[in-house]
Amino acid sequence: MSVPEIVVDGRGLEPPEPMERVVAALDVLQPGQRIRFLIHRQPYPLYDLLNRYHYRYETTPLAEGGFAILIFQP
Amino acid sequence: MNPPGLSFEQAPPFSVPLRFFLTAPWFLVSAALLMLWQGPELFASRWLPATLALTHLLTLGFMAQVMLGAVLQILPVVVGVVVPRPRLTAMLIHVPLTLGALALASAFLCGIPVWFQSALGLLGLGFSVALVAINRALWRAPVVNDTVIALRCALGALLVTVGLGLLLGGYFGWGLPLPVVAMTDLHAAWGLVGWTVLLVAGVAYQVVPMFQITPPYPHRLSRGFAPLMAALLAVWSVLALSDWETAARLAGLALAVGVALFALTTLSLLTRRRRKIGDPTLGYWRTGMASLLAGALLWLSALLIPALAQAPQVEWLLGILLIFGFAVAVINGMLYKIVPFLAWFHLQAQLLRRAKVPNMKQLLPEVRIRRQWWAYLAALLLLLAAAVAPAVFTYPAALALGVAGIGLGVNLSSVWRIYRQVIANP
Secondary structure, rough: OOOOEEEEEOOOOOOOOHHHHHHHHHHHHHOOOOOEEEEEOHHHHHHHHHHHHOOOOEEOOOOOOEEEEEEEEO | OOOOOOEEEEEEEEOHHHHHHHHHHHHHHHHHHHHHHHHHHHHOOOHHHHHHHHHHHHHHHHHHHHHHHHHHHHHHHHHHOOOOOOOHHHHHHHHHHHHHHHHHHHHHHHOHHHHHHHHHHHHHHHHHHHHHHHHHHHHHHOOOOHHHHHHHHHHHOOOOHHHHHHHHOOOOHOOOOOOOOHHHHHHHHHHHHHHHHHHHHHHHHHHHHHHHOOOOOOOHHHHHHHHHHHHHHHHHHHHHHOHHHHHHHHHHHHHHHHHHHHHHHHHHHOOOOOOOOOOOHHHHHHHHHHHHHHHHHHHHHHHHHHHHHHHHHHHHHHHHHHHHHHHHHHHHHHHHHHHHHHHHHHHHHHHHOOOOOOHHHHHHHHHHHHHHHHHHHHHHHHHHHHOOHHHHHHHHHHHHHHHHHHHHHHHHHHHHHHHHHHHOOO
16 A cells, blocks of 8 residues: 655745755655655755755656655655 | 755855854944943044944954855855865954954054054955955856856955955055045945945845745846946946046946845845745845945935035944945844754754754744844944934944844854754754
């Protein structure tokens, strides 16, 4: 049975609140589960943190502006 | 897979910018002590030695201190270039700059040439290291965006400011024959309009849309503002030194209009925030930009109405608006964004999944920011009042300035204390 993805909508929030929410989601992320992070601009510091801890991620631009970032367990 | 641009991967150790940020507030306190000591007579002229000491405690001790520390921090992030040996470089800038600012203030107060000579040596060393390190990074930048262009212009202006400052130091320290009045005006204009306004502009292009959730700056402004202002400053300087009064006045008018345009654009962006909840640092940005606009308009009026330029209060008001109303406000507000974020980020980078890291509001509660904000605002209004009625307002202004400085220093140190506690006992 697949675990539902965790959606974190950080659009319109003041930095680093979106990043704080993603980090909180990383803490509860189950094996095989992923995070869908919606954000109004490229979250460069987050990429650094994800790289440092070997999370995989994929960024896609959203049609309505902003980005969706899928984050997977290392 | 990873997009180019801002990255923290090359961010320097937390101690690199922090040493500047934790020192700077105490220069506001030392400026307040100087005001208490000198009293209302300080406001008699901008040329009094004590006034020059006060100015440099604020511009070197507070402004340059934070600005250089912040540039060292953002270079790797915004420009993507690492400053070599960041800890050593930071130390070689921070220590001489701090001692040099104190030595220069003492030199003005006691008037002894050897103090000017030591201040000159210290400041020359600190700024040389800063200019070499930062310039090397800026000209190697792999990403050239509007911020990098503005930073290059700001750095060029800092070079001129420091060069003129060292020459003026040569006048006091060794009796170099120089046109001191004209050179002091150039030194102040390059320092405030060149280095300070252009650096703030370059940083604002990034942080105003990011932290205040506003639309971006109009591209034409963010691309053209800094190079145009730097060119205008150069033209104005040549005209002013060659006594072409009308042409110099025209160039001065253009500069003031440019500054006003930047301030107005930023103010209008701040009214279009997508987030309606009040941000405690919004007040600092609004006050900073309103002061910059008021300063530009006052400067314009003084250029158009020569009688106004003769009044000593106008020079004082202009100095207070630009230094304390604009630069100190924006820097103070930015420090509240930078320091807790860096503490949180460095904790997160070290402790992710191993320990719970306090969030930004736990690192620095908003109520503490708001308390210091009221002290800052009181200090600004009382300083402006003191320029007009020194007998009544000098001491209250000095007290408010001291409280604002202590508040900022204590608030920033408390973030550092929590950071060390969490690192020690995760």
